[in-house]
Amino acid sequence: MIRPQKNMNAHQRSPAENTQSKSPLANKANHPLAPAHSRKTPLWIQHLLHWFSVHQRTMPWRDDPSPYKVWVSEIMLQQTRVTAVIPYFERFLGQFPTVQSLADAPLEKVLKAWEGLGYYSRARNLHQTAKIIHFERNGHFPKTEAEWLALPGVGPYTAAAVASIACGQTAAAIDGNVMRVWSRLRGIREDISTPAWRNKARADLIRYARICNASLFNQAMMELGALVCLPRNPACVDCPIRNNCIAHRKRWTDIIPLRKKINPVPHRHEVVLLISSNKKVLMRQRPEKGLLAGLWKFPSQPLDKTHTSSSRAARALANSLHIPQTNKLQKHQRVEHAFTHFTQTLHVYRMELATAIKLPSPDWRWCSAHDLDTLPLSRSQRIIANEYNAEDERSS
Ligand code: SF4
Structure with a gap:
């Protein structure tokens, strides 16, 4: 009523x-x-x-x-x-x-x-x-x-x-x-x-x-x-x-x-790397144009037919960042998200580095927990960041 x-x-x-x-x-x-x-x-x-x-x-x-x-x-x-x-x-x-x-x-x-x-x-x-x-x-x-x-x-x-x-x-x-x-x-x-x-x-x-x-x-x-x-x-x-x-x-x-x-919206898969070192995580700012322009994100790449599994795609992404193979990847989290034109599953892998790698370009940054709270992130990236910060708090 x-x-x-x-x-x-x-x-x-x-x-x-x-x-x-x-x-x-x-x-x-x-x-x-x-x-x-x-x-x-x-x-x-x-x-x-x-x-x-x-x-x-x-x-x-x-x-x-x-x-x-x-x-x-x-x-x-x-x-x-x-x-x-x-x-x-x-x-x-x-x-x-x-x-x-x-x-x-x-x-x-x-x-x-x-x-x-x-x-x-x-x-x-x-x-x-x-x-x-x-x-x-x-x-x-x-x-x-x-x-x-x-x-x-x-x-x-x-x-x-x-x-x-x-x-x-x-x-x-x-x-x-x-x-x-x-x-x-x-x-x-x-x-x-x-x-x-x-x-x-x-x-x-x-x-x-x-x-x-x-x-x-x-x-x-x-x-x-x-x-x-x-x-x-x-x-x-x-x-x-x-x-x-x-x-x-x-x-x-x-x-x-x-x-x-x-028509039904397509579904896409993406691998995401949560790479941490000395209490900081690696992030990149998206370009000024395109989907979610200007927001920050964890390193990621689409999972397409050339990848036989999400773990292989995650390893290939780590290789492209020149991270030595000796660093172990751990399956960490799965995040589902819906955009207007497609839905998405993010396969999140975690990796702890003893020494931080050199940043590939100026749009990359090692971020503290405070940075993660203050940088603008999309909803799915915020879920990953919040989970990381919560774990970090529990372990300290
Ligand atoms: S169909 Fe809509 S406009 Fe028509 S009577 Fe029902 S509620 Fe009102």
């Missing part, structure tokens, strides 16, 4: 309260403080907006929807659930309270603050965009959807969401939740993953966004998809727009939305 929210701010009141507003903003339909809707607004949208005013979840960026907060939250919410984002958002805003503080921070500090959220290109783009806003735009945030779209890491959905929620612009923000709600509401039995479907949906939704408060309309559609119109077993009995919903009426909720079959 969804409970009414207690702490609604000025622009999140019920439609009845909002239409009584005496604010001079009342005439600007899409200003964030404008009323939720007017007399021209279709009844189903009035029901939807009223439902949103009562049932919306509390989120730290909703109380003060400034461009900085909404932009950071939308970037974090790409590929990540709200509940996982909230603690990261609060820590991130504590560390970088303004766009200037984010622009001035070194990238490594931003990556460290992002650690565990995954999809690190989001953090790099956020940092790059903060620099553009602070240094090239004199701290002025973009206003329109098109201006937001021109910035690194901002796609059509994010541009529309930030422009409407934080800047009072008319835009249709179409994420996975909105696609599901809209296709069911209209009973559209077409593949929703095609650009043609999206373009048509955007053209239809923008007409509705124009005649009510676009910020609230977009947020209400997304919230309905997240809380009621679920992918499986939508809670149609609790839905404020069920009387208008074609999928509900025709019992099509199991077949809509239609989406073409997605």
Whole structure:
């Protein structure tokens, strides 16, 4: 059962309260403080907006929807659930309270603050965009959807969401939740993953966004998809727009939305060496471009068909680092990890060296336990580092 929210701010009141507003903003339909809707607004949208005013979840960026907060939250919410984002958002805003503080921070500090959220290109783009806003735009945030779209890491959905929620612009923000709600509401039995479907949906939704408060309309559609119109077993009995919903009426909720079959993701194996010497472990920083760019990792290499076993691949990797054969390798750990496009098993081998080897190039480093705690690592590398530090603590 969804409970009414207690702490609604000025622009999140019920439609009845909002239409009584005496604010001079009342005439600007899409200003964030404008009323939720007017007399021209279709009844189903009035029901939807009223439902949103009562049932919306509390989120730290909703109380003060400034461009900085909404932009950071939308970037974090790409590929990540709200509940996982909230603690990261609060820590991130504590560390970088303004766009200037984010622009001035070194990238490594931003990556460290992002650690565990995954999809690190989001953090790099956020940092790059903060620099553009602070240094090239004199701290002025973009206003329109098109201006937001021109910035690194901002796609059509994010541009529309930030422009409407934080800047009072008319835009249709179409994420996975909105696609599901809209296709069911209209009973559209077409593949929703095609650009043609999206373009048509955007053209239809923008007409509705124009005649009510676009910020609230977009947020209400997304919230309905997240809380009621679920992918499986939508809670149609609790839905404020069920009387208008074609999928509900025709019992099509199991077949809509239609989406073409997605190929299964490939699985890859990689060997990882945990090489320690004098209480330090060997690490390497990833290149500035590519997957997990700029993060640190343990020496590793993909396990492919040329390797007959993970132990042989680990030995070959040790040989490539000129580590003498006399040093023994021990099977240490297995870590499973999932990326969007593939899943991965890391076969971790451990090796203790009496004397540290010479570093192969400047991007390598012998790291202490403290370094391991402070360097930005991907989730799977963090699991290996934490296990190493815990063992180190137990043995000392
Ligand atoms: S009635 Fe059911 S299927 Fe239709 S929008 Fe509401 S929750 Fe989704």
